[in-house]
Amino acid sequence: MSRSRVPLLVGGTAAAGIGYYLYTAGGDGKVAEKQAEVNTTTNTPQITADVHKLSSKIKGELPGRGQEAQKDAELLGRQTGAKVDSALSKTEAELARAKAEAHAYTKEARDATMKKIDEFDKKVENEASKAKSGIWSWFGGK
Numbered sequence: 001m002s003r004s005r006v007p008l009l010v011g012g013t014a015a016a017g018i019g020y021y022l023y024t025a026g027g028d029g030k031v032a033e034k035q036a037e038v039n040t041t042t043n044t045p046q047i048t049a050d051v052h053k054l055s056s057k058i059k060g061e062l063p064g065r066g067q068e069a070q071k072d073a074e075l076l077g078r079q080t081g082a083k084v085d086s087a088l089s090k091t092e093a094e095l096a097r098a099k100a101e102a103h104a105y106t107k108e109a110r111d112a113t114m115k116k117i118d119e120f121d122k123k124v125e126n127e128a129s130k131a132k133s134g135i136w137s138w139f140g141g142k
Contacts, residue, residue, distance in 0.1 A: 022028075
């Protein structure tokens with residue numbers, strides 16, 4: 001049966017928060033507890049202030065970076081497209097060359113085979129005519 005993942009996510013988030021405050025406090029639990037305490041002047045938890053500070057920082061940086069990232073992605077896309085087109089045209093040229101070579105080889109092989117077959121037919125016909133004349137000579141013919 002399917003179990004809810006909400007408790008796992010809440011526990012993971014809590015552990016990450018505790019780890020963050022311990023890290024910023026240099027591993028000292030008392031300092032980390034002090035950082036996470038409620039700010040008495042604004043009556044808001046320090047955690048909320050940190051979240052708001054981080055959120056505003058990200059929102060402030062995203063608009064400029066979004067346009068820059070989009071331009072970089074477009075440039076990268078054009079460069080990649082050009083490389084793909086170049087590789088595709090090279091591959092098509094090599095394929096056309098290989099096809100032409102294969103066609104020429106096939107034609108040469110067919111011509112050589114037909115020449116050998118014609119020579120064999122001529123030889124068989126000559127030998128058959130000799131044998132035919134030899135057999136008829138037994139019976140008084142040419």
